[in-house]
Amino acid sequence: MRWNxxxxxxxxxxxxxxxxxxxxxxxxxxxxxxxxxxxxxGISAINWEFLTAMPKEGMRAGGIFPAIVGxxxxxxGATVCSLPLGxxxxxxxxxxxxxxxxxxxxxxxxxxxxGVPSVVYGLFGFSLFVVFLKFGASIVxxxxxxxxxxxxxxxxxxxxxxxxxxxxxxxxxxxxxxSRWQTVRHAVLPFALPGILTGxxxxxxxxxxxxxxxxxxxxxxxxxHLPHSVFDxxxxxxxxxxxxxxxxxxxxxxxxxxxxLVLILMVxxxxxxxxxxxxxxxxxxxx
Amino acid sequence: xxxxxCFSVRDLDIRFGAVHALHRVSCDIARNGxxxxxxPANSGKTTFLRALNRLNETQDNYxxxxxILLEGRDINKDFKPEGLRRRVGMIFALPMPLPLSIYENxxxxxxxQGINDKRRLxxxxxxxxxxxxxxxxxxDRLKSAATKLSGGQQQRLxxxxxxxxKPDVILFDEPCSGLDxxxxxxxxxxxxxxxxxxxxxxxxxxxxxxxxxxxxxAFFLMGDLIEEDVTDRIFTSPKDKRTEDxxxxxxx
Ligand SMILES: Nc1ncnc2c1ncn2[C@@H]1O[C@H](COP(=O)(O)OP(=O)(O)OP(=O)(O)O)[C@@H](O)[C@H]1O
Ligand SMILES: [Mg+2]
Numbered sequence: 001m002r003w004n005x006x007x008x009x010x011x012x013x014x015x016x017x018x019x020x021x022x023x024x025x026x027x028x029x030x031x032x033x034x035x036x037x038x039x040x041x042g043i044s045a046i047n048w049e050f051l052t053a054m055p056k057e058g059m060r061a062g063g064i065f066p067a068i069v070g071x072x073x074x075x076x077g078a079t080v081c082s083l084p085l086g087x088x089x090x091x092x093x094x095x096x097x098x099x100x101x102x103x104x105x106x107x108x109x110x111x112x113x114x115g116v117p118s119v120v121y122g123l124f125g126f127s128l129f130v131v132f133l134k135f136g137a138s139i140v141x142x143x144x145x146x147x148x149x150x151x152x153x154x155x156x157x158x159x160x161x162x163x164x165x166x167x168x169x170x171x172x173x174x175x176x177x178x179s180r181w182q183t184v185r186h187a188v189l190p191f192a193l194p195g196i197l198t199g200x201x202x203x204x205x206x207x208x209x210x211x212x213x214x215x216x217x218x219x220x221x222x223x224x225h226l227p228h229s230v231f232d233x234x235x236x237x238x239x240x241x242x243x244x245x246x247x248x249x250x251x252x253x254x255x256x257x258x259x260x261l262v263l264i265l266m267v268x269x270x271x272x273x274x275x276x277x278x279x280x281x282x283x284x285x286x287x
Numbered sequence: 288x289x290x291x292x293c294f295s296v297r298d299l300d301i302r303f304g305a306v307h308a309l310h311r312v313s314c315d316i317a318r319n320g321x322x323x324x325x326x327p328a329n330s331g332k333t334t335f336l337r338a339l340n341r342l343n344e345t346q347d348n349y350x351x352x353x354x355i356l357l358e359g360r361d362i363n364k365d366f367k368p369e370g371l372r373r374r375v376g377m378i379f380a381l382p383m384p385l386p387l388s389i390y391e392n393x394x395x396x397x398x399x400q401g402i403n404d405k406r407r408l409x410x411x412x413x414x415x416x417x418x419x420x421x422x423x424x425x426x427d428r429l430k431s432a433a434t435k436l437s438g439g440q441q442q443r444l445x446x447x448x449x450x451x452x453k454p455d456v457i458l459f460d461e462p463c464s465g466l467d468x469x470x471x472x473x474x475x476x477x478x479x480x481x482x483x484x485x486x487x488x489x490x491x492x493x494x495x496x497x498x499x500x501x502x503x504x505a506f507f508l509m510g511d512l513i514e515e516d517v518t519d520r521i522f523t524s525p526k527d528k529r530t531e532d533x534x535x536x537x538x539x
Binding site for chain 2 (some may be wrong): 182
């Protein structure tokens with residue numbers, strides 16, 4: 001008798017599920033450990049002053065307020081620049097453009113662009129916005145660089161969400177006398193929106209934590225005041241973290257971990273918003 | 288006779304890329320009647336139907352020649368697609384409500400024409416649901432999801448949704464293919480009532496259904512319109528041997 005005949009189907013299933021469960025744990029464990037270490041070492045630094053005060057004593061004391069503000073500016077700036085453009089481009093590509101050599105080339109370019117390392121975007125943004133367009137290192141230059149880095153991701157995820165809306169929705173819209181745009185607007189977009197929002201928020205959250213694109217385009221080592229205009233340099237959390245972790249000796253460890261914790265919490269908060277939006281809409285529109 | 292013609296189709300020839308779906312089809316479709324289109328799979332019935340409201344245009348590889356006149360005006364030249372589709376509604380094979388409420392499904396068409404006044408929409412929703420024999424069943428739950436209705440109710444909802452656009456013509460593409468006999472009977476019943484006000488083209492795989500409800504029948508075979516005549520004549524004394532073979536085959 002073969003050995004696998006000795007084990008019942010139910011037992012095999014149990015073993016398989018058990019194995020999958022442990023693999024999942026195995027993947028999850030490092031994430032949990034990292035989060036836990038950061039939390040444990042950083043939570044003691046976090047208080048009202050840390051969040052709302054300017055840095056003091058060569059950044060060894062005081063707070064990280066300007067870095068938080070700078071990151072918020074960059075996130076908002078990048079969102080404003082990339083979201084409308086990315087969504088409109090995706091709508092054009094998936095709902096209007098005919099399938100031909102040009103659109104295939106565009107698709108190929110988009111796929112490849114989302115694989116380009118972020119430091120390359122940083123250098124590109126530096127030469128285009130900072131040097132060529134003479135914005136200097138500034139919030140505009142940084143936001144635009146992050147926006148350009150985000151565009152391929154936003155276009156791809158928006159297109160996937162539009163593709164997930166069944167074709168019959170479009171035919172129904174058209175057959176009821178809606179114009180092409182009305183059909184996209186009222187019979188397709190509402191049902192793709194949760195996916196679009198989720199995808200874009202996730203991509204923006206990721207951009208918020210990037211260091212390379214802002215390194216040459218906006219990030220300042222230390223500025224004793226908040227930025228006055230979008231043409232000012234700004235501090236930003238990822239770069240600030242890099243500085244206090246590597247460039248400044250004798251800084252309390254809890255400050256380093258505290259800064260990391262704030263950055264992680266900001267990103268997690270955005271992801272949470274994405275999840276809430278998705279589950280709320282999913283309940284509303286089911287097909 | 289002339290003034291009673293709704294659609295006048297001349298030499299309609301359709302290709303999808305390399306597929307020659309329809310070969311120079313000509314026929315007239317009379318107003319306030321039901322034209323049944325029958326024929327085996329892939330004979331071009333759906334293609335013919337979707338040519339009448341220009342829905343084939345959603346396919347990138349679609350090419351057509353010939354002309355289709357709707358009351359004397361060329362649908363491909365004298366109409367905008369959305370203007371044409373407001374006069375020529377369509378019901379699909381599977382009931383396809385949008386994942387919205389019953390009310391919003393029916394208000395979809397009127398809203399796209401700029402009607403947003405609640406009283407007018409309420410009236411349009413009620414009137415359309417009554418005409419599709421669905422009002423009594425759903426009047427207490429207009430705000431609930433259309434996708435929760437039964438298959439037969441969903442198909443009548445789709446009819447109501449089309450009626451709300453106030454078309455002159457309604458195209459049905461195998462509207463009962465997914466329905467049980469009782470739901471089928473209800474949909475057929477509503478078609479017979481609707482033809483008093485609308486011109487109907489009914490594509491069906493079910494020859495008996497064509498015999499039951501249509502005034503005239505068109506028989507399609509591999510992209511050709513073999514013959515088109517009064518229903519009785521098609522079923523009792525067809526001119527073409529192929530029509531007879533098909534009907535006998537189906538009945539036998
Ligand atoms: N978008 C398309 N691209 C390529 N070929 C197509 C397309 N649409 C239809 N065809 C082809 O045109 C021919 C006619 O198809 P049509 O759907 O009109 O047949 P039908 O009579 O409605 O068949 P059925 O009874 O199966 O619904 C078929 O050979 C079909 O494969
Ligand atoms: Mg068909």
